[in-house]
Amino acid sequence: xxxxxxxxxxxxxxxxxxxxxxxxxxxxxxxxxxxxxxxxxxxxxxxxxxxxxxxxxxxxxxxxxxxxxxxxxxxxxxxxxxxxxxxxxxxxxxxxxxxxxxxxxxxxxxxxxxxxxxxxxxxxxxxxxxxxxxxxxxxxxxxxxxxxxxxxxxxxxxxxxxxxxxxxxxxxxxxxxxxxxx
Numbered sequence: 537x538x539x540x541x542x543x544x545x546x547x548x549x550x551x552x553x554x555x556x557x558x559x560x561x562x563x564x565x566x567x568x569x570x571x572x573x574x575x576x577x578x579x580x581x582x583x584x585x586x587x588x589x590x591x592x593x594x595x596x597x598x599x600x601x602x603x604x605x606x607x608x609x610x611x612x613x614x615x616x617x618x619x620x621x622x623x624x625x626x627x628x629x630x631x632x633x634x635x636x637x638x639x640x641x642x643x644x645x646x647x648x649x650x651x652x653x654x655x656x657x658x659x660x661x662x663x664x665x666x667x668x669x670x671x672x673x674x675x676x677x678x679x680x681x682x683x684x685x686x687x688x689x690x691x692x693x694x695x696x697x698x699x700x701x702x703x704x705x706x707x708x709x710x711x712x713x714x715x716x717x718x
Contacts, residue, residue, distance in 0.1 A: 615623075665673070 662670075
């Protein structure tokens with residue numbers, strides 16, 4: 537059975553009232569025992585002792601129940617239909633946001649699945665190649681890597697040469713400029 541927030545508060549209130557009643561009952565029994573034994577020793581009647589015990593119980597209940605605050609919740613009205621409809625609306629909005637999250641997650645996973653499917657098809661094509669076809673592809677890829685390697689070496693040497701020349705030029709020009717400024 538699913539509990540709503542209102543029923544949990546009612547259960548807490550009931551437990552506080554029961555706890556308050558146990559405190560009241562325990563103190564009443566203790567007081568009655570003390571009063572009856574003390575009053576009987578003083579010569580009073582048992583009915584008078586019981587009346588004093590009830591008065592003490594009432595005073596104790598007037599102190600304990602407001603301290604627990606349970607009587608307000610216990611006497612509180614149950615939630616109205618409008619409040620329940622509001623709770624249902626918020627629950628439906630929460631469910632809607634969860635469904636949106638699930639749809640986005642599903643779309644991401646479907647995209648990943650599509651990418652894996654394409655990779656699988658490529659691997660199947662590579663696996664279906666004959667040895668001669670594989671060797672031809674390897675030679676072609678090796679030649680392409682060699683061309684790219686030569687281009688990269690030329691590019692790196694060009695940048696190095698330009699950097700060194702720029703450094704010499706700046707160093708040569710900075711010495712007279714520094715003297716002129718100082």
